[in-house]
Amino acid sequence: MNPGISPRPRDLVFVVDDSRTARDVIRLHLSRMGCDVVGLEGADACLAELQQRVPALILMDLHLEKLQGDEACRAVKAHAAGRAVPVVMFTAADEPHEVMHCGRAGADDFLPKPVCQEALAAKVAAVRASRERVWTGPPRGRGVLLVEGGRFLHTFLGGALEHEGLHVLYAKDLDDAGAQAAAHGDRLDGFVVDVSRLPREALALATRLKELYPRKPLVLLSRVEEAPDVLARALELCGAPLLEKRHLGADELLGRVMARLSPGTVPLRAAERVPFFTVVEFNTTGGPTLSGFSHDASPQGLFVRTLTPAREGARLSLRLVMAGQRTPCEAQAVVAWSNPPGPGSAFRSQTGMGLKLEGMDAQLQQRFVRFVPQTLGFPTAGPARASGF
Incomplete structure (x- = not known):
């Protein structure tokens, strides 16, 4: 070893399985990958160990004797120390309903049993890469500021935009939107503003955004019928009519928003x-x-x-x-x-x-x-x- 180079720290991995044989096999694979392994036979032991130290990765079997793996995963994700820890579930590849339980519990990934060493190595490498990756912003063309006028934007439109591959910055109100735009403006590629709650104040924000970022697309929408002067100003700012949700189905609304944010992109129709x-x-x-x-x-x-x-x-x-x-x-x-x-x-x-x-x-x-x-x-x-x- 070059004395001038510090050795890479070994990753700590929890392996949770009530089968000692299964734990030992996974331990052997992980040790060869440069990991330190803690074998745990159940959910209670996993949560107790989590109180003492935080692993880089948790591998957990779905079928545990006391608390099932999906419930254990949900408990890990609810724990302050485990919220950001990737959880990969083991389960049989021919049981999709088991995968559903894992997904709804917040699992980050899954490996079919019996576990392939090559597939396991890829998951470990991905976790290592994520820790070493430096965040420089969303991929080019994918960053959008969503200025909420109500729960609809966050629960429906924001989720749909995320599923279209966009990286969404959520602003809870107009003041927060101004602060977010000032802090992340260079990383943003477009703006979506709901004018429903405070139309004139929202238009004032939209005007500032347009002045600061004249080349970036601006989309204005509303959940209610707006006054003629609001519609006229929105048309002037965006070069296109304000989108009124009451006249559009969910799929059509998302399609029009995507067409303005990313012209030429064929959407995956995530609203549906x-x-x-x-x-x-x-x-x-x-x-x-x-x-x-x-x-x-x-x-x-x-x-x-x-x-x-x-x-x-x-x-x-x-x-x-x-x-x-x-x-x-x-x-x-x-x-x-x-x-x-x-x-x-x-x-x-x-x-x-x-x-x-x-x-x-x-x-x-x-x-x-x-x-x-x-x-x-x-x-x-x-x-x-x-x-x-």
């Missing part, structure tokens, strides 16, 4: 997403097989939570394990956006990747038609063919 939990194994041509789980699907894509997302623009082959099926479904997709785990920031975004589905087998088409309303644009069931997305 519905819960869709399934195991997702993916790989690029010649690349290793990695895993994650989908939590939502839309007429244009699949939203996958994983610590190891493929790069944006990559073409993937997918295997989706559906409940009650022995043979995995197959599909092809392009990565529309990719957010690996990273240091915390004021911006909120979805960790993982958004996939634009380009082709799927007949079995998967039938599942999509069954679980996602056909009125949202899914193709009808039929023989294997390229997706109509």
